[in-house]
Amino acid sequence: MYTHVYTIAYMRKKQVINITLSDELLKAVDKQAEIEMRNRSELMREAARMYLFSKNADSMHQNFSVDESSRLSDIKNFSDFNEYTTLAISCTYRPQPNKINEIFAGHDSKLIRFIEDPKSFRHMGWDLKTLGRAKPVAGEYLQITNGDRKIIRVFRDGQVIFSASEDFFGYGMKTPGSEINKVFKFNSMAVAELISNFVIFTLEIAKHLEIEVKAILYKVQIYNPKRKTLELASINMFREKVGELKMDFVDREVFISLENMSAEKIAYLIWAEINYLFGVSEDRFQYVDKSDQSMRFEEFIKKQ
Numbered sequence: 001m002y003t004h005v006y007t008i009a010y011m012r013k014k015q016v017i018n019i020t021l022s023d024e025l026l027k028a029v030d031k032q033a034e035i036e037m038r039n040r041s042e043l044m045r046e047a048a049r050m051y052l053f054s055k056n057a058d059s060m061h062q063n064f065s066v067d068e069s070s071r072l073s074d075i076k077n078f079s080d081f082n083e084y085t086t087l088a089i090s091c092t093y094r095p096q097p098n099k100i101n102e103i104f105a106g107h108d109s110k111l112i113r114f115i116e117d118p119k120s121f122r123h124m125g126w127d128l129k130t131l132g133r134a135k136p137v138a139g140e141y142l143q144i145t146n147g148d149r150k151i152i153r154v155f156r157d158g159q160v161i162f163s164a165s166e167d168f169f170g171y172g173m174k175t176p177g178s179e180i181n182k183v184f185k186f187n188s189m190a191v192a193e194l195i196s197n198f199v200i201f202t203l204e205i206a207k208h209l210e211i212e213v214k215a216i217l218y219k220v221q222i223y224n225p226k227r228k229t230l231e232l233a234s235i236n237m238f239r240e241k242v243g244e245l246k247m248d249f250v251d252r253e254v255f256i257s258l259e260n261m262s263a264e265k266i267a268y269l270i271w272a273e274i275n276y277l278f279g280v281s282e283d284r285f286q287y288v289d290k291s292d293q294s295m296r297f298e299e300f301i302k303k304q
Helices: 023-035 040-055 066-077 110-116 188-206 263-277
Strands: 003-010 015-022 086-094 135-137 141-146 150-155 160-165 184-187 215-223 230-233 241-245 249-257
Touching: 015 023, 023 040, 066 086, 066 150, 066 160, 066 215, 086 188, 110 141, 110 188, 160 188, 184 188, 188 215, 188 230, 188 263, 215 263, 241 263, 249 263
Parallel strands: 184 230
Antiparallel strands: 003 015, 086 160, 086 215, 135 141, 141 150, 150 160, 215 249, 230 241
């Protein structure tokens, strides 16, 4: 077996390194590079990048990219979301680049049927159901809406965005629009249940990506252009304040390696970040199993 010393120029820093490849491996590299219409250096850089993704070793990829963040920020321009308190949650998959197979397939597609009728814990709960049809927009993403109340976008590379304004998250607690400067109360169960449904939705979408998903990065944004104060409130008869937030705009990212992670544990980690924003400590979290730090999905199911 022959070996070859191959020189790679890393152009960004103009760093040159030497690696040793067997004759068989080099032939395989050349064959794959030809299939993908790349040269050796491009293929080897991609191989190194994919390895780092699989090991979650590159911290740069543990944050939303500029484009991914821009897509999420743009969601507030839907309907009248920019006039009221809006909560948006998004996820993107690692590794990237990646793509969803059959994203623009017809309604006979299992994926499209799922996007249009996602699973939920209960009838009329806080979920991603819209009763609408998914439509391609500008060849970049699928969009499905529930009137002006909530919106889902699923992009070709897998990024998923869900957003809804205050009449969704404040159901039963909404401060009338004429009293816009008063406190708005987020229904804590609405937020916790939506996060849980969103996690289940995104784990299902992950199964349809071309390259196996190793990690998921979640981002939550709360956009509050007019309200002076937000509260996170329990749903008991007294609508007890759990926590308070006084900021115009906040966001939080949660990087999840999927190894040994359940939907319940992922939902807990995202829910925890929401609670921290409202100044709530872990010993006061609701709808969770504190012993193993997981969301108690049965709390939503039993509200049937």
